[in-house]
Amino acid sequence: MDSRETTPDVQEQEATGSSGWNGRLWAMLIVVCSAMFLDALDNAMIGIAVPPIQDELGMPTSSLQWVVSAYVLGFGGFLLLGGRMADLIGRRRVFLVAVAVFAVASAVGGLAQDGVVVIIARFVMGVGAAFTAPAGLAIVVTTFPEGPARNRAVSIYTACGAAGFSLGLVAGGLLTQADWRWVFFLPVPIALAVLVGASILVPRDPGSGNGERSYDIPGALTVTAAMLLLVYTIVEAPEYGWGSARTLGQFAVVAVLLAAFALIESRTAQPLLRLGFLRNRALVGAALVAAAMLGTYMSFQFIGALYLQSTRGWSPLEMALGFLPAGVLIGLIAPRAGVLIGKFGPRWMMFAGFAAYTAAYLLFLRIGESSSYATVMLPTLLLIGVAFPLSFTGAYVQATSGVADSEQGLAAGILQTGYQVGAALVLAVVTATMAIKPSSGTAATISSYHNGMWVVTGCAAVTMLATLFVALRSRH
Structure with a gap:
């Protein structure tokens, strides 16, 4: 990375030092x-x-x-x-x-x-x-x-x-x-x-070093759909019953979406979520x-x-x-x-x-x-x-x-x-x-x-x- 791109962050960090x-x-x-x-x-x-x-x-x-x-x-x-x-x-x-x-x-x-x-x-x-x-x-x-x-x-x-x-x-x-x-x-x-x-x-924000930017659109769509459906299912579960076919079916779809997301991320050059990140x-x-x-x-x-x-x-x-x-x-x-x-x-x-x-x-x-x-x-x-x-x-x-x-x-x-x-x-x-x-x-x-x-x-x-x-x- 070019040193000029890190200058703002370095300046801010220096400002937070012992000098107050x-x-x-x-x-x-x-x-x-x-x-x-x-x-x-x-x-x-x-x-x-x-x-x-x-x-x-x-x-x-x-x-x-x-x-x-x-x-x-x-x-x-x-x-x-x-x-x-x-x-x-x-x-x-x-x-x-x-x-x-x-x-x-x-x-x-x-x-x-x-x-x-x-x-x-x-x-x-x-x-x-x-x-x-x-x-x-x-x-x-x-x-x-x-x-x-x-x-x-x-x-x-x-x-x-x-x-x-x-x-x-x-x-x-x-x-x-x-x-x-x-x-x-x-x-x-x-x-x-x-x-x-x-x-x-x-x-x-400092720009990327080579000016190129790649977006993982399939990963973004898949994980967002999974999270939306997960939250929706949890909110609605008390009304329809946790063991109802509707609730269990929606949880199954969430699991499929998350599995698809993991597969996409493992095969994408610049993933939305680096799977190794979850080992933190x-x-x-x-x-x-x-x-x-x-x-x-x-x-x-x-x-x-x-x-x-x-x-x-x-x-x-x-x-x-x-x-x-x-x-x-x-x-x-x-x-x-x-x-x-x-x-x-x-x-x-x-x-x-x-x-x-x-x-x-x-x-x-x-x-x-x-x-x-x-x-x-x-x-x-x-x-x-x-x-x-x-x-x-x-x-x-x-x-x-x-x-x-x-x-x-x-x-x-x-x-x-x-x-x-x-x-x-x-x-x-x-x-x-x-x-x-x-x-x-x-x-x-x-x-x-x-x-x-x-x-x-x-x-x-x-x-x-x-x-x-x-x-x-x-x-x-």
């Missing part, structure tokens, strides 16, 4: 992290806005879940492609285009007069986020050299996500009470600000931890929202404020997580995080018809506030360590795919478990919550033991 970060570098980091903030903000707000959307647009309950699930489908389905495209055609270019797509789709959702348009807008927003998330993380980890500087940058990245989620809960409650359309309109100016800031502050056990392990992390948390949040709003009669705003302590604690701990990673390493961070998750979910199993928020919900949320920044930052650092800059987007895509597939899979299993209840009434409803939380707690406990085993083995 200059103002432009700080500004660039904040702008890129704002995309993470925006994604978390949007996901927190939309969950609160779903009932008013149904009321105004007259959406049937059967299609209402797709206001949330369409985003997950677009995000999870295109993540691998998004991550690899960031490596192939440029992280900055992919980031800018994806943020613009997200902004336009969000505006369309706010103007929609039909539920189908809302669902399509959410799907396109998910696709935009599928390109923004790996490109943004790749920009961060290729700008800051591996070690304390990168750990610190990833910690700030995590804190921005926590801030977006915390503000999204409150903003979603306030905006929904005014008009649900503001939940779609608010992200638009934020996305435009990110777009302008990134176009000025994010340096251009640290990356694959981080992706599995990410799946358990978001899967258990999203399931807990789902049950917690039902418990507080449907069983206890809390308003959306009251529920948002009830969950706020977790977000505040995440925001306080996350910026300091880089120092902890430097001292203990990402494996011990992930173990500590899942030890706290397991304790939190065990505490939440004590919920009853009249449980006190201060003695049941609050301790659970405070433990989650400790668990999230430890495990989240640990997974990001482990997934991107030792990976070449030319494949950082792909590594980020694989990690993010773990998050999304895990969230869809664990939540689907939990909702199916909750549907099994012997009778009706409040007591039976509480029992169904317990059934779901046992699945969540078991998943967290298994992950805790697995991360402990890996951490102990790596120490020796």
